[in-house]
Amino acid sequence: MTFMPSHAMVLAAGLGLRMRPITETIPKPLVTVAGRCMLDRVFDHLDEAGVPNRVVNTHWRAEKIVDHLAGKPGVSLSDESDLLLETGGGVAKALPLLGNAPFFVCNADILWRNGPVSALRRLASAWNEGKMDALLLMTPTITSFGYAGQGDFFLNTDGLARRRTGSEVSPYVFAGVQILHPRLFHDLPEGPFSLNVLYNRAQDEGRLYGVAHDGEWYHIGTPEALAEAETLLAKRDKTGG
Numbered sequence: 001m002t003f004m005p006s007h008a009m010v011l012a013a014g015l016g017l018r019m020r021p022i023t024e025t026i027p028k029p030l031v032t033v034a035g036r037c038m039l040d041r042v043f044d045h046l047d048e049a050g051v052p053n054r055v056v057n058t059h060w061r062a063e064k065i066v067d068h069l070a071g072k073p074g075v076s077l078s079d080e081s082d083l084l085l086e087t088g089g090g091v092a093k094a095l096p097l098l099g100n101a102p103f104f105v106c107n108a109d110i111l112w113r114n115g116p117v118s119a120l121r122r123l124a125s126a127w128n129e130g131k132m133d134a135l136l137l138m139t140p141t142i143t144s145f146g147y148a149g150q151g152d153f154f155l156n157t158d159g160l161a162r163r164r165t166g167s168e169v170s171p172y173v174f175a176g177v178q179i180l181h182p183r184l185f186h187d188l189p190e191g192p193f194s195l196n197v198l199y200n201r202a203q204d205e206g207r208l209y210g211v212a213h214d215g216e217w218y219h220i221g222t223p224e225a226l227a228e229a230e231t232l233l234a235k236r237d238k239t240g241g
Contacts, residue, residue, distance in 0.1 A: 004124045005179060008051045008104035009091050010042055013059035013080045016109065018221045027061045029108035030068060033218075033226065034233035039068065039108045049120035051104060055097045057090045087195040092185050100182060102127060105195075107176030111229065112139075113236070115214030123179050126159065126211050133184040133207040134199060136161065138172035139217040145229060146219035147173055153210060161210040163203060172210065175217050 016028030023031065029039035036044075039056075046054060057078040058065045069075050078094040085093055091105055104120065112119060119137055127135055138161075141151045151170030154162045164170035184198050202208035216236075218229050 002125060003102075003127055004050060004121075005101065005103045006051065007053040007055065007098045007101075008046050008106060009094055009098060010039070010046075010054055010056045010106050010108050011087055011090060012039060012065055012108040013057040013062075013084060013090055014109060015060050015084070019223060019226070022223055022226070023060070025061070026064055027058075030064055031109075031220075031226065033111060033220065034230045037068075038111060038220075039065070041111060042106050042108050043072075045106070045112075045114075045118065045120055046104070048118055049124070051120070053099075055094045056108070057085075057094060059084045084192065086192040088188075088193040088197055089191055091180070091195065092188060092190070092193075095182060095185060098182070102129065102179050102181045105178050105180055109220070110176040111218040111220060111233070112137075112175060112177065112213065113216040119175075119177060119211075119213055119215065122214075123177070123211055126209070127179050128209075129181065131207065132179075132202075132209050133181045133205070134202040134209070135159075135179045136199070136208070136210045137175040137177040137213050138210045139175040139213040140171060141173050142171075144173055144217050144219060145232070146221060146225045149173065155210050155212060159209040159211065160206070161203065161208045163199065172212065175213050 012029040016023035019028050030037045052074045055076045057080050059080040062081050076097045152174045153172045154170050220226050220229050
C-alpha cells in the first residue's frame with residue numbers, strides 16, 4: 001500500500017509585511033488569487049491527496065482564519081497569538097496534534113499547480129523512512145514565478161539534498177511543501193526557531209532529500225506580483241491549462 005500521511009500542518013501565522021496594505025486587515029493566507037484564497041487552494045491539494053487531518057497555526061489577524069475555517073471537518077488550530085514561533089517553533093508546538101508518523105507541512109502563502117501527478121502524492125511516493133527525516137518539494141528557479149534569488153538547494157540524482165552556501169547559485173528553490181518526521185524535532189528548545197535549523201540537522205546526518213516539482217509554482221510576495229499572478233491563473237483556470 002502506498003504511504004500517505006494522515007496529517008498536515010498548514011503554516012498560516014506569518015505577518016505578510018511585503019503584501020501590505022492588503023494584509024493590514026486580513027492575513028496573507030486569506031488573500032484571494034484568481035477567485036480563491038491561498039489557504040483554500042492548499043486545502044484543495046490536501047483534499048485531492050486524501051489527507052484528512054489539518055493543523056493550522058494562527059497569529060496575525062487570527063480571528064479571520066478562525067472564522068474562515070469554522071465548521072470544516074478535521075481541522076485543529078494552533079494559536080500563536082501571544083508569540084509568533086516562526087516556522088520550526090510553530091510546527092514543534094503543534095506536534096501533539098500531528099501524531100507520531102511523518103506528516104506534511106505546507107506554507108499557506110504560496111501557490112502551486114500540479115504536473116501529471118499531484119505534488120503531495122509524488123512526495124508520499126518518494127518518502128523512505130529508513131533514509132529520510134525531511135523530504136522537501138523543490139521547484140526549478142528558472143521556472144518559478146516571482147522568484148529572483150540564487151536558489152536554495154542542489155539535488156543529487158538519488159534526491160539527496162545539499163543547501164547552497166556562500167556565493168553559489170543553485171538550481172532549486174524550496175517550494176514550501178514537505179514531509180517531516182517527528183523524530184527530527186528531538187532535543188529542541190521551546191520558543192521561536194526556523195525550520196532551516198532542522199534542514200541543517202537532517203543534511204548533517206545525510207537524511208535531507210528533495211523532489212523536483214514538475215508543475216507551476218508561484219511566489220506571491222507583493223501586491224504587484226499578486227496582480228500578475230491573478231492574470232496568469234485566471235487565464236489558466238479558465239482554459240484548464
